[in-house]
Amino acid sequence: MGRKRKTRSSKFLFFVVWLGIAGVVGFFLQIWFQLPAIEALNEYLPSESTLVYSADGKVLARFHREENRSVVPLSKISIYLQKAVIAAEDPRFYQHHGLDFWGIIRAAIKNFAYGRVVEGGSTITQQLARNLFLTKKKTLVRKLAEALIALKIEHHYTKEEILELYLNQVYLGHNAYGVESAANLYFGKTAAELDLAEAAMIAGLIRGPELYSPYRNFKGAKIRQVYVLNKMLEQNLVTEREAKLAAIETLNFSPRNLKSLGEIAPYFITYLLQDLIAKYGEEMVYHGGLRVYTTLDTAMQAKAEEVIQKFVSEEGPKYRFSQAALLSIDPRTGYIKAMVGGEDFAESKFNRATQAKRQPGSAFKPFVYAVAMEQGIPPWTIFYDTKTTFRVWPSRWNPDGTWTPKNFDGKYRGPVTLRYALEKSLNIPSIKLLERVGIQNVIDLARRMGITSHLEPGLSLTLGASEVSLLEMTSAFGVFANGGIRVEPTAIVKIENRDGVIIYEHKIQEKRVLDENVAAQVVDLMKGVLTNGTGVRGRIDRPAAAKTGTTQDFRDAWFIGFVPQLVTGVWVGNDDNTPMQGVAEVAVCPRIWKEYNQAVLAGEPILDFPKPVWPKYEPPQEEEVVTAEGEENQPEENLEKPEGKND
Structure with a gap:
């Protein structure tokens, strides 16, 4: 009887054990089949900032939204930075296969000794798995998924490929993702240009990018830098002399007032940005990693x-x-x-x-003079610079349908050549010239030359009354x-x-x-404006x-x-x-x-x-000037000889 009871107990225990094993296996299998396809990393395109370059090769701006990132190959990342990150985050990176059990044990012992978390046990591969595929929520399921994904990543990719992915993905503070953006943010350099001291500073940020930001907490950032240098020294990645020199090196940080729209040429950059978005859309501009050469x-x-x-x-x-x-x-x-x-x-x-x-004012006059040159009116043609009343369309400014414009200084100079009228920017001869060459002809030329704004077809056109x-x-x-x-x-x-x-x-x-x-004739006339x-x-x-x-x-x-x-x-x-x-x-x-x-x-x-x-030059003949009513206009008071003062 006792033997039968014992046999039943053994069977029950055996059943419970196997049920437990099956449950654990099932649990792991459930997690395993829910893991993302690691092969997707082959086509992985992280959000990458668009870089804008000047004509002389300088970076003018970075366009991005949530993530400011510039992806670079491992060959363009300072060897100091590679070593610093490995030393600080995963000393056995090249020995393990995704999980570092010795590292986990070592971290647990150290954390227990200090009574708080002072060292993590996650490998670089695990961190990459978390950054790419998982949330930062600390649960058992997430930790198991992280470990399994890390094993799969190690199975599919080389250490160099894993390190490159990690260094381009890791968050380093102030919206900078990846070491290239961080190098530019903190030191105004590329990742390839970082020296040992700078590399150790950036590597030290990984554990707490905002907490240890040198812009917010330089003392804390310095402690982390020295920690990284000591870790590198422990692993014989640097000499003692190199570590000491790096620790006392004065770091030249980039000014923290740099804006995403560029340190210089912000108006140019916003003009460019509007053009790019119109061509490619916001998604491509802010996340597509374009390289724009301006x-x-x-x-x-x-x-x-x-x-x-x-x-x-x-x-x-x-x-x-x-x-x-x-x-x-x-x-x-x-x-x-x-x-x-x-x-x-x-x-x-x-x-x-x-x-x-x-309104461009008299800066519009060269268009009128260009049409005059097209029509063969030579610059020695005489026009009267006299008080003149023109017939115009009635408006609130000219309710009686007449317009009596003045020169800039209110004076008149009598008979003047077209050349002199342009040099001195005289209004009356220019208006009379516009009447002669035709308003629509001037508008047509201005359009051909690049003026796209609305041009009011009136005599005030030559005085730049239309806004451009x-x-x-x-x-x-x-x-x-x-x-x-x-x-x-x-x-x-x-x-x-x-x-x-x-x-x-x-x-x-x-x-x-x-x-x-x-064009050469108009330029010759406009030279006189300066001389x-x-x-x-x-x-x-x-x-x-x-x-x-x-x-x-x-x-x-x-x-x-x-x-x-x-x-x-x-x-x-x-x-x-x-x-x-x-x-x-x-x-x-x-x-x-x-x-x-x-x-x-x-x-x-x-x-x-x-x-x-x-x-062929012919002695200038005075241009007959008439009013809108057809009466010949006679010189008025306040005349001044052509050699009068500039306006």
């Missing part, structure tokens, strides 16, 4: 920002302007070389170089500088995908929109041409000038359209243009424009 010249950009900030801060209060913009384009290629959309991007993101539409952008005007003036050939402005040279394959390359497309000799006219204070020591522009009540001031290889537009004013005071008399815009161009053109070859061919 036209921006960092030296020109730095000078442009310096000059704009200087004039706004020093002269703005005196002459009552609070904003300014500058744009430089190579007229031969359309490449935007510098762009400043305002005095301070941090204060205002509105781009006054591309988004603002303002600085980008439009500067690009259009590039046609004059480029011998009548239009080249669309661009900020992008080429774009590569994350694999280095070119997916876009800008093709310079030239289009003749103005006769070459007509004898309203822009004389912008004169530089090389052949150049330009045009000033000031609007009614001094709400806007413009200066657009060019040499054969560079056209630069400058605008100053106020966002609320309030009048300025004295900006024309002291030539703020010409002086901004001059200071900028003298600096950026230093060392550049001195080029001249083609010489124009003029029709």
Whole structure:
């Protein structure tokens, strides 16, 4: 009887044991079959920041959302950093197969001795498994899944491949994922350029990126750096002398005020970003790891920002302007070389170089003179600069349908040549010239040259009454500088995908929109603006041409000038359209243009424009000027000889 009872107990125990084993096996199998397919790592494409480069190869910006990451191969990661990470995180990385049982035991003993967690037992492979496939929730199931995934990863990939994945995936603080982004964030370097001290500092961040950030807790970061150096020394990865020198090395951190939109050229970068999103969409731009090579010249950009900030801060209060913009384009290629959309991007993101539409004033007159040259009207043609009343469409400004404009200084100069009228920016001859050549002809030419904004078809067109952008005007003036050939402005040279394959390359497309000799004739007239006219204070020591522009009540001031290889537009004013005071008399815009161009053109070859061919000279005959009613206009009071003062 007792033997039977004993046999039953043994069978029951045997059944329970096997049931337990089956349960454990079933539990493991359930986890195993729910594990992600490790083979997916073959096509794994982590979210990667888009990098923007200047024309001289400098990183201007990184576009990203949640994760700022730049993926690099192991060969482009400092060997110091590789060793530092292994020493600190997984000393037996090259000996284990995903799980380090000795490491787990060692960590447990050490943590028990200290009474708190001072060392982890997870291998680099386990951390990679957690980062890629699992949450950070601390449960038994998650830990088991982590271990099993680590074993599968080790079975499918080499140690070098695992280390490369880990170093590109690990979070290192301040939205930086991967060692390349961290190297740039903390030291302004690539991961390949890190020295031992810098590598140990970054490796020390892995355990607590936010806690040990050198920007928030330098003391804690330093303790972690020394810890990593000691671990490297223990494993004979560095000599004692190397470790000591690294520990006392002064680290040069990047300024913490770097913005995702770039340290320099923020207006250019936002302009570029809008273009990229329109072409490729936000997902590709923020996560696709594009490499965007731009036209921006960092030296020109730095000078442009310096000059704009200087004039706004020093002269703005005196002459009552609070904003300014500058744009430089190579007229031969359309490449935007510098762009400043305002005095301070941090204060205002509105781009006054591309988004603002303002009246250009007399800066629009060269379009009228270009049509005159097309129609064979020579520059020695005489027009009367006299008080004149024009018939216009009735409006709230001209309810009786008449308009009697004035010159800038309120004076009249009598009979003047077209050349003189442009140099001195005289309004009355320009309006009469517009009447003669035809308003629609001028609008058509402006369109061909790159003006896309609405142009009001009235006589005030020649005075720049229609609002346009600085980008439009500067690009259009590039046609004059480029011998009548239009080249669309661009900020992008080429774009590569994350694999280095070119997916876009800008093709310079030239289009003749103005006769070459007509362009040369207009340039010849505009040279006089700098040598004898309203822009004389912008004169530089090389052949150049330009045009000033000031609007009614001094709400806007413009200066657009060019040499054969560079056209630069400058605008100053106020966002609320309030009048300025004295900006024309002291030539703020010409002086901004001059200071900028003298600096950026230093060392550049001195080029001249083609010489124009003029029709056979005939003694000038006075242009008969009539009013809208058909009555001959006689010179009025307040006349001044042609050699009168600049306006």
